[in-house]
Amino acid sequence: MQPLTDQLLHCTLPDLPLPAALHPRWLAEGVLELRPEHARRAVVVSAGIHGNETAPVELLLALVAAIGAGTLCPATDLLLVFGNLPAMRANRRYLHHDMNRLFGGRHRTAPRSHEATRAAELEAVTAAFFEHTTAPAGERWHLDMHTAIRGSLYPQFALVPFHAHAYSPAFFDLLAAAELDAVVQHTQVGGTFSHFVSEQFQAQSVTLELGKARPFGQNDLPQFAPTGRAIRALITGAPLPERQKPPVHHFTVAESIIKTSEQFTLNLPNEAENFTCLPPGYEIAAQPDRRWVVSDTARHILFPNAGVATGLRAGMLLAPGAPRLSLSE
Numbered sequence: 001m002q003p004l005t006d007q008l009l010h011c012t013l014p015d016l017p018l019p020a021a022l023h024p025r026w027l028a029e030g031v032l033e034l035r036p037e038h039a040r041r042a043v044v045v046s047a048g049i050h051g052n053e054t055a056p057v058e059l060l061l062a063l064v065a066a067i068g069a070g071t072l073c074p075a076t077d078l079l080l081v082f083g084n085l086p087a088m089r090a091n092r093r094y095l096h097h098d099m100n101r102l103f104g105g106r107h108r109t110a111p112r113s114h115e116a117t118r119a120a121e122l123e124a125v126t127a128a129f130f131e132h133t134t135a136p137a138g139e140r141w142h143l144d145m146h147t148a149i150r151g152s153l154y155p156q157f158a159l160v161p162f163h164a165h166a167y168s169p170a171f172f173d174l175l176a177a178a179e180l181d182a183v184v185q186h187t188q189v190g191g192t193f194s195h196f197v198s199e200q201f202q203a204q205s206v207t208l209e210l211g212k213a214r215p216f217g218q219n220d221l222p223q224f225a226p227t228g229r230a231i232r233a234l235i236t237g238a239p240l241p242e243r244q245k246p247p248v249h250h251f252t253v254a255e256s257i258i259k260t261s262e263q264f265t266l267n268l269p270n271e272a273e274n275f276t277c278l279p280p281g282y283e284i285a286a287q288p289d290r291r292w293v294v295s296d297t298a299r300h301i302l303f304p305n306a307g308v309a310t311g312l313r314a315g316m317l318l319a320p321g322a323p324r325l326s327l328s329e
């Protein structure tokens with residue numbers, strides 16, 4: 001294991017020297033705030049909200065190391081969040097409850113658990129971070145980095161939370177510069193960290209899916225380099241790197257498949273990848289009180305997972321294209 005990963009997991013990362021000019025403060029376990037003078041932007045970068053999604057954690061640690069070494073000089077207020085440390089130590093998505101379903105106050109009504117306590121703590125530190133920034137309203141950003149359980153036909157993609165405020169063209173430029181292959185627009189509220197930050201602080205917040213989830217030490221780190229470069233540009237104010245790939249593909253969530261029965265079944269092979277296009281009329285999932293059939297217009301499956309706890313999302317059906325009303329306007 002890399003020394004910095006070891007330090008994070010053993011809670012000795014605060015021993016790492018950081019430039020005093022950035023006024024570094026550890027606001028909670030695994031939550032580092034940096035506030036350079038005259039910041040014109042406030043950026044939250046989070047990883048490890050799911051403990052087994054380790055590549056984003058390594059990417060975030062590389063940013064902390066570069067800041068410590070003085071090779072990366074943020075010009076923005078920064079909140080760096082390592083989400084679920086006990087789950088990271090156990091290489092599990094979560095210990096008791098999926099933390100990324102508990103934001104927006106849902107932790108209050110959920111059974112008591114490490115994840116519920118941590119979601120409440122992350123909400124509080126994020127609120128304090130945005131409350132004290134001098135960055136203007138349109139310059140609040142949040143990138144919540146994840147990796148997916150299955151492989152994906154579009155290997156790297158973004159999920160934009162449903163939002164009522166404007167996301168700027170600069171936000172979509174960032175996603176393009178990060179070499180993402182696809183952008184998925186949510187159409188309903190959710191309990192994710194990115195939805196919470198978007199709704200509560202009118203931030204341009206997004207979930208990034210950067211590849212397939214693998215344990216520490218097994219990640220192909222060069223795959224994450226374009227995202228790392230785009231984040232560095234965002235936090236230093238440098239120009240964004242030029243995109244080398246074809247244009248980003250857009251999708252919109254048409255239906256969320258919510259498992260509400262233990263007898264829920266999913267009609268898909270384990271090796272089926274995210275974004276697989278299914279034939280219209282295909283019965284993708286069923287439980288005693290209902291069945292989900294693929295429509296003509298929403299044929300792409302995302303995050304199919306029969307193993308989620310009852311009450312949670314077991315997949316989404318996507319329609320190609322951005323929503324008809326552009327949310328960036």
Ligand SMILES: O=C(O)CCC(=O)N[C@@H](CCC(=O)O)C(=O)O
Nearest residue numbers: 100146148149150159192207303
């Ligand atoms: O691969 C999977 O099945 C899940 C990967 C993952 O953790 N995705 C996030 C997406 C959050 C969002 O919809 O914005 C999640 O499920 O929490």
Ligand SMILES: [Zn+2]
Nearest residue numbers: 050053146147
């Ligand atoms: Zn995740």
